[in-house]
Amino acid sequence: MTQTEAHRVVIVGGGAGGLELAAKLGRKFGPQHVYLVDKAGDHIWKPSLHEVAAGTLDIHREGLSYFMLAKDKGYTFIFGEVTHVDRDARLIQLKPVFSDQQVEVFPARSLRYDTLVLAVGSKSNFFGTPGAAEFAIALDSTAEAERFRLRLLHELVTANRKKAEQVDYALNIGIVGGGATGVELAAELREACADAVFYGLNSLDPQKDIQITLLEGADRILSALPEKMSAAARQLLLDRGIAVKTSVRVARVEADALYDAQGTRYPVDLCVWAAGIEAPAFLKQLRLDCNRVNQLVVDSNLRSADPAVFAMGDCAQVPWDQEGQFLPAKAQVAHQQAAFLLPIMAERIQGKEISQRAFRFRDHGSLVSVGHSRGVGSLMGVLTGKNWFVQGLLARLMYMSLHLMHHLAILGFARTASLAVGRLLMKRGRPRVKLH
Ligand SMILES: Cc1cc2nc3c(=O)[nH]c(=O)nc-3n(C[C@H](O)[C@H](O)[C@H](O)COP(=O)(O)OP(=O)(O)OC[C@H]3O[C@@H](n4cnc5c(N)ncnc54)[C@H](O)[C@@H]3O)c2cc1C
Structure with missing residues (x-):
């Protein structure tokens, strides 16, 4: 990096964790410092994918455009799939992007980073099951x-x-x-x-x-x-x-x-x-420690053995408080890690030594949606340190509020509120299940 070049934080993966980090960091430091790379053009909160599959949530209406958010939140968006990381040259390599008609839209490219945050999530693990x-x-x-x-x-x-x-x-x-x-x-x-x-x-x-x-x-x-x-x-x-x-x-x-x-x-x-997960295979090529499901091994600062490379969310193996255990692959973990990395990335951009912190996961429990009027959940330690069990409409409403909180972290209060009201009104005017 020359004297005049801005310190570049490149976040790969705009999912539950990566997009929250990019939006918050972009607001503070702007597009010359903050880059977000994703292989998709639109963001959708991954826990909603079962609704997309059932047709009860329309991706074309619910997806948030990374390009649109880039302008609003002050990060630079790079559209493309990362296939390789050259740690010596501090470059990530991206595949070319083709249109539906197979016309090349973006050629293969490389992008320089000073700090790299890998937030590429996970995919299903077939465990080699034939067929x-x-x-x-x-x-x-x-x-x-x-x-x-x-x-x-x-x-x-x-x-x-x-x-x-x-x-x-x-x-x-x-x-x-x-x-x-x-x-x-x-x-x-x-x-x-x-x-x-x-x-x-x-x-x-x-x-x-x-x-x-x-x-x-x-x-x-x-x-x-x-x-x-x-x-x-x-x-x-x-x-x-x-x-x-x-x-x-x-x-x-x-x-x-x-x-x-x-x-x-x-x-x-x-x-x-839907049985088990693994992180993307290209992480194994980084010549850093990975576990058997390709998750990058990081310390409690979410830093790998390379001080310029961090990982968060489903693609990271992070120690849990319990001896010998690692954090589960959950949206809640990715969300808290985005907040944890914010001051660390700020210190990197400002050229400061990063202060020693340790990520502590605060488990607020789990909620599972069992249809549109039902939910079951266990909320832990929210008020009294006890384990609360909730069911029915209350659990379902709390489950929906998790999605809203994700939007809140990205869009802020006013836009989340107008989006929520807008979607509620639009729902009344269209079939509940997408048929086309
Ligand atoms: C159907 C379903 C239901 C779920 N329900 C729940 C739930 O109820 N509660 C809960 O806590 N968790 C739930 N999860 C798990 C939760 O979605 C994940 O733990 C969470 O999304 C992980 O966040 P992340 O930021 O690590 O990755 P993700 O949110 O998966 O985002 C990864 C991003 O990286 C991008 N990407 C991947 N590879 C590349 C690449 N090579 N180059 C560029 N971009 C790349 C992807 O396009 C994506 O945008 C559910 C998951 C699924 C699939």
């Missing part, structure tokens, strides 16, 4: 969630036609993984499919003819969360006619069925894989 990558859909991005939605519409139309011809036909949807993603998707699909009959698919009896099965390898769903929560969620799913199979490890996926290790066959027309 999983080929036949199952993973809700890793808006593009994948949209792909699922279109497949679902196609399958519903096909099922409706077959049902009109053949009395005992049922559409089978299999969801592998009974964590928050699988549970939320199962409930959302049940509600979205129930609405489909009002849109002309009236040969179907959604409760009977659309069978949703959730398969989980552990002996209970939501196994990382308190038992009370998993029991409540299980009951809510069963009440909705969703089959919950625990202690079932899927060993093979085929076009029309899933098989467990004992060879039991579970027929599926549509399969979602």
Whole structure:
């Protein structure tokens, strides 16, 4: 860097953590210091992807444009996928970007950094299960969630036609993984499919003819969360006619069925894989410590062994307070890490030594949405240090407020409020499920 060049913080990944950091840092220091790189043009809060998949949330209306936010929040946005980091030259390399018609929009480029923050999230881990990558859909991005939605519409139309011809036909949807993603998707699909009959698919009896099965390898769903929560969620799913199979490890996926290790066959027309995560593979090429799911190993300052490289959110392995444990891959963690990194990045930009801090995760509990009027959750230590359990509409409202808090961190109060009111009003004028 020459004397006149500004210190450049480059944040790769504008997700739950990266975008919050870029917006807050950009507001303070401006676009010559703060760069955000993302392979997508629009941001969507990843915990909403199950709603995109079910068609109850329209990405074209709900997505926030990184370009638009760049002007408002004062960061420079670079559109493209990072494939390589040259730590010696302090350069990141980006793939060329092509339009839908395969016309090159941006060539392959490289971008200089002084400080690099990797916030590239995670994707589904198929654990080498034969057929999983080929036949199952993973809700890793808006593009994948949209792909699922279109497949679902196609399958519903096909099922409706077959049902009109053949009395005992049922559409089978299999969801592998009974964590928050699988549970939320199962409930959302049940509600979205129930609405489909009002849109002309009236040969179907959604409760009977659309069978949703959730398969989980552990002996209970939501196994990382308190038992009370998993029991409540299980009951809510069963009440909705969703089959919950625990202690079932899927060993093979085929076009029309899933098989467990004992060879039991579970027929599926549509399969979602939501069992486990891994960080993007390019992180392994950085010649820094990575764990077996490609997460970059960082210290409690979120710094890697290279003092210019930080990592946060799902792509980082961060020690937890409990001996030998690491922080879970949660939006709440990414959100708190963005706030933690803000003063550290400010010190980097100002050329100061970074003060010794240690990231402490304050676990406010977990909330899981089980459809539009229900939720289950466990809130920990919010007021008294006790563990609170909430259910029903209150839990659902609290769940929705998490999304609002994310918008608040990015957009500020006035814009979040007007956006929320605008969306509420628009919802009244369009179908609940996106059909086209
Ligand atoms: C369906 C679903 C439901 C969930 N529900 C919950 C929930 O209820 N509560 C909860 O706490 N957590 C939930 N999670 C997990 C939560 O979404 C993640 O923990 C959180 O989003 C992680 O934030 P992040 O900033 O690390 O990464 P992400 O939010 O995943 O963002 C990563 C960003 O990096 C970009 N990117 C990736 N690779 C590259 C590259 N090579 N070059 C450029 N850009 C790149 C991506 O486009 C993306 O914008 C859910 C996840 C899913 C999929």
